[in-house]
Amino acid sequence: MITGTQLKDAILSASNHIHNNRKQVDELNIFPVPDGDTGTNMSMTIGAAAKELSGFASDSIGECAEKAASAMLRGARGNSGVILSLLFRGFAKGLKDKEAADGLDLANALLLGVEAAYKAVMKPTEGTILTVARVSGEKGRAAATINRDALVVWDAICDNAEKALATTPDLLPVLKKAGVVDAGGKGLALIFEGMRSVFADGMLIPAVDLSAQETQETATPGNAVAEWEGEITFTYCTEFIVGRDPEIKEDPATLRAFLESIGDCVVVVDDDEIIKVHVHTEQPGDALQRGLAFGQLLTVKIENMREQKRKAEEAAAAAKKGPERVDPVNDYGFVAVSVGDGLSNLFTDLGCEQIVSGGQTMNPSTEDILEAVLATPAKTVFVFPNNKNIIMAAEQAVALAADRKVVVVPTRTIPQGLTALLAFDPDDSDEENQANMLKAAERVGTGQVTFAARDSDYDGHKIHEGEIISLMNGKLMYTDKTPVKAVVHLAKAMIKKDTSFVTLIYGEGVTEEQAEEARASIQARLNDDAEVTVIHGGQPIYYFIMSVE
Known part of the structure; x- marks a missing residue:
């Protein structure tokens, strides 16, 4: 029999196991477009349950399963994360009011989750996480008819998850061609294996600290305070370049010595033509004056690190707190998922009270969407996911907003979301608006230009990492040299x-000049009555997003 304490440890172990291996799962993604990858989404989803269970003390398996399922539902990211949350929702339903569970209880609970997951997917596809979950649950229940011992049944679930995973390339030709198994199925097999470690040996798989590796992989240029995360000793980050005067023979080492006397983090790099300087100090003027002794100042940048740190901490606190809940006083309101200041401002101008930050590379959770819904002062809130991998997470928010109605318009792209929003008619019913907005969205052709995140042989295209690629309505079309x-x-x-x-x-x-060059070339291909409008969206990942109507 498995108790609540064992299930808690098993979920913590499973969370650690997929966390440790999520890069491996991410790399199974065969589509070359940068996106919110499966391993990351599943890791963050079960990670929400692990965080919630960290202080859980009850030995009731039913209570533990319910707490985990609730946390996963709210923390679900991407389609794979939503499916994972539904599997654990089945666990909670099947183990409700139980103090402990045997193998048959576990298998039946898993199959309840499988049933819910299949129902939630509009067009269930075999050769995916659904297949792995279904086969492992069925084989687990078959094993339980012979021996109801929990470990025996869980062994059958784990072993058959791996066997089902191995069959996914035979069920999905695109996987076979790429020579990989399904990423969601692999993630689920890892989670089951992490749980088995506790059920079998009482051993909780520890988490590996990947932060140093991830920081290096995702490092991007930032502000001055980013390089100095401890206590700030000196206020001003001062950087300047001096064009050397050939008449001045003084050694730049004397400049370094002076700067070290008034600050820290000193870097002085020189050649025959320039001296490049970096210093943290309370006397930026003195640093510049001393630099002038070697020639003319070519560039100067001074940043107040204390002020930057204060603003960064305030922003982080605000982001952590999330939007504030408000009463539903208006008849209707709108929430859109978007990224990039220009695009977010555009949705706001069109009437969206709340913008959920997210998109292709970071899928927002159901909780993120729910918070935005609850911060919208409306009795009916229309939600525009604007990404196919966010639709399921948005739909999970519908039942969680008890005091207002949530209507998800399943837009798959930003242009679809903008067009759907423009099609809203306050005189129509909620159902009529949902149908009409979706019809309007489906009439929009969407083009996207991005870069290949990985080498891939996909849909007849041999793609190399870093190549510029274009997609039409989600279908990979071309590779080109420039955006x-x-x-x-x-x-x-x-x-x-x-x-x-x-x-x-x-x-x-993309510069304004490049955008204008593209506009002129496209305009030349249109008839005289057609028009090209250019908007600065500021979105990452996609150089261009284009709608054609």
Whole structure:
């Protein structure tokens, strides 16, 4: 029999196991577009349960399962995370009011979750996490008819999860061609294995600290305070470049010695033409004056690290706190998922009271979406996920908002979300608006230009990491040398004789001049009555997002 304490430890162990191996699961993703990968989403989903259970003290397996399922539901990210949460919701339903569970109880509870997961997916596909969950549950129940010992049954569940995982390439040709197994199925097998470690030997798999590796992998240029995370001894981060005067023969080492006397973190790099300086100090003026003794100042940057740290801490506290809940006083309101200041401002201008930060590389959780819904002062809140991997998480928020109605419009792209929002009619019913907004969204062709996150042989295309790639309505179309060439090439394929409107949204890494170059080339391919509108979205990952209507 398995108790609540054992299940708690098993979930903690499973969370650690997929956390330790999530990169391996992420790398099974065969689609080359950068996205919120499966291993990361599943790790963050079960991680929410592990955090919630860290102080759990009851030995009731029913109470433990319920607490874990509730945390996973709210913490679910991406389709794989939602499916995982539904599997554990089945556990909670099947183990309700039980103090301990035998093998048959565990198998039946898992199959309740499998049933819920299949129902939640609009078009269930075999060869995915669903197959691995279903087969392992069925084989577990079969084993329980012979021996109801919990460990015997869980061994059968784990062993058959691995066997089912091995069959996924035979069920999905795209996996077979890529030579990989399904990522969600692999993640689930890891979670089951992490739980077995506790059930079999009482051994909780420890978490490996991946923070140093991840910090290095995801490091991006930031502000001055980012390089100095401890106590700030000196206020001003001072950087300047001096163009050396050939008449001045003084050794730059004397400049270094002076700077070390008035500050720390001193870096002085020089060659025959320039001296580049970095110092943290309370006297930036003195540092600049001493630099002038070697020539002219070419560039100067001074940042107040204490003020930056204060603002960063305030922003972090606000983000952690989340939006404040408000009473539903208006008839309707809107929530959209978006990323990039320009795009978020556009949704706000169109009437969205709350913007959930997220998109392709970081899928927001059900809790994130729920908080935004509850911060919208409306009796009916329409939610626009704007990404196919966020729709299921949004739909899980529907039942959690008890004091208001939540209507999810399953938009898969940003252009679809914008068009759907414009189609809203306050005189129509909620059901009519949902149907009409979705119809409007489906009439929009969406083009996207991004880069390949990994080498891939996908859908007849041999893709190399870093190549510029374009997608039309989610389908991989072309590779090109530059983002501008890619979006123009893509527009040529998307534009039809009756095209009347093209919207070109440019993001990070694209200049205004490049966007104008693309606009002019696309405009030249349209009839005289058609128009191209350019918007600075500021979105990461996607150089261009284009809608064609």
